Amino acid sequence: MRKLRVLFFCAAFLLAQIASAASIRLLVDATDAPHRVLHAHLVIPVRPGPVTLWYPKWIPGEHGPTGPLIQVAGLKITANGAPLSWSRDLRDMYAFHVDVPQGATELAVDLDFLDPVAGGQFTAGGSMTPQLALISWNTVLLYPAAASSEDLTYEATLRLPAGWQYATALTTVSASGGEIHFAPLTLTHLIDSPVLAAVHLRKVDIPSASPFPHHIDIAADSDAATATPDDFAAKYGRLVEEERAAFGAEHFRHYDWLLTLSNSVAHFGLEHHESSDDRTDEDTLGEQATRYGLAELLAHEYTHSWNGKYRRPAGLAVPNYDVPMTGELLWVYEGLTEFLGYLMPARAGLYPIDYYRESVAEIASTYTHRPGRAWRPLVDTAIDAQDLYGAPSAWSSYRRSTDFYDEGLLLWLDVDMTIRKLTADKRSLDDFLRHFYGGSDGDPVVKPYTFDDVVRALNDVAPNDWAAFLNARLQSTSSAPTGGLESSGWKLAYDDLPNAALEAHEKRNKNIDATVTLGLVVHDDGRIEDVIPGGPAAKAALVPGAMILAVNGRRFTPELFRASIKESNKRTSPIQVIDESEDFVTVTSIDYHGGARYPHLVRIEGTPDRMAQMVASRVKRETGRAPRVGQAFQPVVWDRLSSLSSSGREPRQAGKPAPHRGPYTPPSRITSR
Numbered sequence: 001m002r003k004l005r006v007l008f009f010c011a012a013f014l015l016a017q018i019a020s021a022a023s024i025r026l027l028v029d030a031t032d033a034p035h036r037v038l039h040a041h042l043v044i045p046v047r048p049g050p051v052t053l054w055y056p057k058w059i060p061g062e063h064g065p066t067g068p069l070i071q072v073a074g075l076k077i078t079a080n081g082a083p084l085s086w087s088r089d090l091r092d093m094y095a096f097h098v099d100v101p102q103g104a105t106e107l108a109v110d111l112d113f114l115d116p117v118a119g120g121q122f123t124a125g126g127s128m129t130p131q132l133a134l135i136s137w138n139t140v141l142l143y144p145a146a147a148s149s150e151d152l153t154y155e156a157t158l159r160l161p162a163g164w165q166y167a168t169a170l171t172t173v174s175a176s177g178g179e180i181h182f183a184p185l186t187l188t189h190l191i192d193s194p195v196l197a198a199v200h201l202r203k204v205d206i207p208s209a210s211p212f213p214h215h216i217d218i219a220a221d222s223d224a225a226t227a228t229p230d231d232f233a234a235k236y237g238r239l240v241e242e243e244r245a246a247f248g249a250e251h252f253r254h255y256d257w258l259l260t261l262s263n264s265v266a267h268f269g270l271e272h273h274e275s276s277d278d279r280t281d282e283d284t285l286g287e288q289a290t291r292y293g294l295a296e297l298l299a300h301e302y303t304h305s306w307n308g309k310y311r312r313p314a315g316l317a318v319p320n321y322d323v324p325m326t327g328e329l330l331w332v333y334e335g336l337t338e339f340l341g342y343l344m345p346a347r348a349g350l351y352p353i354d355y356y357r358e359s360v361a362e363i364a365s366t367y368t369h370r371p372g373r374a375w376r377p378l379v380d381t382a383i384d385a386q387d388l389y390g391a392p393s394a395w396s397s398y399r400r401s402t403d404f405y406d407e408g409l410l411l412w413l414d415v416d417m418t419i420r421k422l423t424a425d426k427r428s429l430d431d432f433l434r435h436f437y438g439g440s441d442g443d444p445v446v447k448p449y450t451f452d453d454v455v456r457a458l459n460d461v462a463p464n465d466w467a468a469f470l471n472a473r474l475q476s477t478s479s480a481p482t483g484g485l486e487s488s489g490w491k492l493a494y495d496d497l498p499n500a501a502l503e504a505h506e507k508r509n510k511n512i513d514a515t516v517t518l519g520l521v522v523h524d525d526g527r528i529e530d531v532i533p534g535g536p537a538a539k540a541a542l543v544p545g546a547m548i549l550a551v552n553g554r555r556f557t558p559e560l561f562r563a564s565i566k567e568s569n570k571r572t573s574p575i576q577v578i579d580e581s582e583d584f585v586t587v588t589s590i591d592y593h594g595g596a597r598y599p600h601l602v603r604i605e606g607t608p609d610r611m612a613q614m615v616a617s618r619v620k621r622e623t624g625r626a627p628r629v630g631q632a633f634q635p636v637v638w639d640r641l642s643s644l645s646s647s648g649r650e651p652r653q654a655g656k657p658a659p660h661r662g663p664y665t666p667p668s669r670i671t672s673r
């Protein structure tokens with residue numbers, strides 16, 4: 001109660017500082033982007049008296065206090081042409097205090113954003129090259145303290161270097177002479193809509209049955225890197241249709257993938273409601289294996305438009321950028337997105353089903369060899385996400401990492417297979433998707449949810465004690481949740497043939513993942529990224545951070561290292577390694593003789609192949625049947641399924657109302673429209 005009362009007082013006080021509903025004018029001059037600097041100029045309506053201006057701190061999609069404040073320089077605040085002194089808050093570095101003199105109605109604010117040279121993730125990562133720039137609005141603005149970012153309207157203008165083109169989900173009012181004026185919109189919507197600008201920028205129209213336009217806007221450091229295979233647009237059109245068929249509706253007016261292909265920017269995907277910021281290597285489109293990886297990335301970020309943007313955990317749906325987020329439901333936000341991000345490209349034919357199975361095998365194998373889960377339950381990795389995103393790869397197996405992504409995939413596979421078993425394969429997770437994320441087409445809005453909302457929606461699809469089901473897996477410190485894999489009709493097996501998905505990931509990560517053999521992960525340059533406690537490398541006293549100089553008497557190369565593992569079952573002597581750690585050089589013997597071992601999935605004979613059913617296209621275009629778009633969801637009527645249930649629960653009678661679902665928190669709009 002005390003907390004609420006304080007918050008009310010603060011909100012009322014802070015609102016009084018904003019002069020009116022007048023728009024804040026923002027000009028971002030990106031003509032120095034090739035030199036890695038953005039210049040911002042804001043005009044903020046104010047009233048005389050003390051004012052607090054915030055730099056965005058808690059960034060949606062980044063799930064933490066990651067606004068790149070350290071990259072801000074040149075802050076100047078003036079009123080009526082006279083400079084004002086400002087002071088930083090003593091406790092929160094993102095807040096700046098200034099006294100507005102009598103007679104002043106506006107503050108003029110100038111600041112520069114310096115592109116991070118190395119390190120940094122998401123909007124705090126490098127985003128500019130001489131050929132392109134990704135402009136995230138949260139990096140180049142301040143906002144006056146307000147109860148909600150929905151209460152603030154911005155009129156944004158962007159100035160680009162001569163000859164550069166741009167792409168964004170924003171609405172352009174006018175563009176001439178390299179200056180683009182965007183339609184006025186809320187601060188929420190502005191920060192949710194970055195701009196990709198480049199010398200080489202190609203807009204690919206994605207044809208589909210969706211009523212909403214889709215584009216993949218490709219910017220690269222060379223024109224050649226934007227070239228796509230002939231079937232590129234058509235295949236992504238199938239992805240659009242598969243997602244629409246699965247969810248039943250789309251909650252945007254158009255969608256743009258802003259795809260940056262450059263070796264000189266940070267690599268990641270960051271979701272937005274009507275677009276996504278997707279960044280990867282310059283040569284990604286040139287090879288099939290890297291195009292498979294791109295399909296995972298683009299499907300993951302696109303899925304977030306439903307799972308993360310439209311429906312968002314209440315703890316992450318904060319009213320503005322200075323209110324802390326909580327991540328305890330990230331196993332839904334990211335875990336289910338990871339599950340669908342791998343599945344949807346397979347349904348769409350962006351990669352074959354056997355590649356999908358290889359991906360699941362790699363993930364299941366990794367989490368079967370994750371000793372950190374013995375002390376740290378999955379839910380704790382979600383709660384602690386804001387630490388774990390920035391954690392190094394060293395010790396990640398024991399400490400754990402953002403495991404709510406991939407272990408979340410296994411969890412949701414388990415949910416899907418359990419729904420199928422409970423309903424004699426009449427229902428699946430797709431029914432939950434339509435129920436929880438469907439509704440009707442329209443503008444981007446946010447509908448927050450709680451754990452109980454998820455449980456209720458699952459119960460509507462297939463009655464079960466879902467709270468106990470989920471909690472058992474979220475709180476477990478025993479084995480990984482691989483029950484869904486076995487229920488899908490497949491199980492993990494190992495042989496000496498490389499796993500195609502693992503191979504692609506090793507190429508992208510430039511490392512050798514020897515988790516299941518030597519119990520370590522080594523970068524292509526010989527640096528040990530992680531050691532698995534209890535494995536042969538750990539027993540040989542190798543440690544993360546050490547540099548392997550030589551293997552079996554020869555200078556380290558990735559090929560030689562792989563060969564030493566492959567041939568270990570033909571040798572009686574251990575693998576000899578010379579490694580260097582700081583000033584210490586050590587000769588180490590790894591007692592391993594198991595040869596190469598790679599995870600795959602093999603059929604469990606005599607069981608239904610539910611994985612094949614799960615991966616089958618929902619669009620069914622080959623049969624001419626329409627996808628189940630917009631199909632009304634009907635909660636389970638117990639007597640239809642009671643013969644299938646072995647739980648002994650009392651069945652509900654046909655025609656009785658569905659279990660009561662509590663009202664959602666009233667949706668807050670994310671668009672000014």
Ligand SMILES: [Zn+2]
Nearest residue numbers: 300304334337
């Ligand atoms: Zn994600």
